[in-house]
Amino acid sequence: MKVLVTGAAGLIGSHFSQRFGADHDVLALTRKDLDITIQQAVRSLVAAERPSLLVNCAVIQVDESEQNPAKAAAVNVEGARFLAQAAAQFGAEMIQFSTQYAFDGEIIGRAPYTIKDQLSPVNIYGKTKVAAEEAVRAACAQSYIIRTSWVYGSGKDSFLCTVHNDLGSGKRVRAIDDVWSSTTYVEDLIDRCSEILRLRHYGIYQIVNEGVCSYYEFALEAGHLARLNQERLRSLIEVVHERDMQRIAPRPRYTPMRCLLSEEIGLAPMRHWRDALAHYVRS
Numbered sequence: 001m002k003v004l005v006t007g008a009a010g011l012i013g014s015h016f017s018q019r020f021g022a023d024h025d026v027l028a029l030t031r032k033d034l035d036i037t038i039q040q041a042v043r044s045l046v047a048a049e050r051p052s053l054l055v056n057c058a059v060i061q062v063d064e065s066e067q068n069p070a071k072a073a074a075v076n077v078e079g080a081r082f083l084a085q086a087a088a089q090f091g092a093e094m095i096q097f098s099t100q101y102a103f104d105g106e107i108i109g110r111a112p113y114t115i116k117d118q119l120s121p122v123n124i125y126g127k128t129k130v131a132a133e134e135a136v137r138a139a140c141a142q143s144y145i146i147r148t149s150w151v152y153g154s155g156k157d158s159f160l161c162t163v164h165n166d167l168g169s170g171k172r173v174r175a176i177d178d179v180w181s182s183t184t185y186v187e188d189l190i191d192r193c194s195e196i197l198r199l200r201h202y203g204i205y206q207i208v209n210e211g212v213c214s215y216y217e218f219a220l221e222a223g224h225l226a227r228l229n230q231e232r233l234r235s236l237i238e239v240v241h242e243r244d245m246q247r248i249a250p251r252p253r254y255t256p257m258r259c260l261l262s263e264e265i266g267l268a269p270m271r272h273w274r275d276a277l278a279h280y281v282r283s
Ligand SMILES: NC(=O)c1ccc[n+]([C@@H]2O[C@H](COP(=O)([O-])OP(=O)(O)OC[C@H]3O[C@@H](n4cnc5c(N)ncnc54)[C@H](OP(=O)(O)O)[C@@H]3O)[C@@H](O)[C@H]2O)c1
Pocket: 006, 007, 008, 009, 010, 011, 012, 013, 030, 031, 032, 034, 035, 036, 037, 056, 057, 058, 059, 060, 061, 075, 079, 096, 097, 098, 099, 100, 129, 147, 148, 149, 150, 151, 152, 156
């Protein structure tokens, strides 16, 4: 099948393009190749290429969305809508990635969020992602909304992606101990996307590894996997609180998720985050 991936230089986009490229004809489009905010460019490209599947990985991230809401709306909502309209017009399916930031995360220790829970994003990014879900579903009946959370894998310079290497090479890190979520190994996410595509069951998925952790617990586990002992870890990891980070956008505090739709259609549970992280560190 022909697959068009937008935001293909990003974390999920690059891994998705590489993995799907082994079996499919993938058009991996960076922002320079296709700016999804230009409706005519989106439409012309889809009309010319006639992909069977559009995978939207383009996004304006959390703090930038807070600083520039207009840009966030243009990329996260309107760009997604343009892709969904083009997908519908030319008979393609579409994957739209979404986020645990759809939820407010206010109740620490609560049961994992499901699609039955109320959406109440606490920042601009979350609001645009929720609006995008609605826009994509309205425009394209053959769409998969895939909410995920704290995704990590090779190639991105983010805490979750690099903490094992940083600790392993003796670098000090700061780890937040009062924000928790589900984590997602990007390879597991893509495996699950392949399974979902095979079943062709459209709807809203929440694809994450099992279990919940804080950034601090994630760092500790990564350090153990990098063969550091407890004493060394204590000296390398500085525990901080969310409020100490003075981040531009507020973050929801407790957002583990569970996928009712995967359970309903008989997909196996995702492996536990500790197993997924061990796989990542080993690889
Ligand atoms: N990573 C996570 O932890 C996580 C968690 C939950 C949900 N998600 C969702 O997963 C999806 C992918 O996230 P990610 O983390 O892989 O993102 P990412 O690494 O930040 O990559 C996003 C890409 O989008 C591109 N982009 C920005 N504006 C664009 C435009 N106008 N047209 C085309 N491309 C544009 C960026 O290109 P430039 O760099 O050139 O601007 C960048 O390569 C998003 O929908 C996100 O909401 C991610």
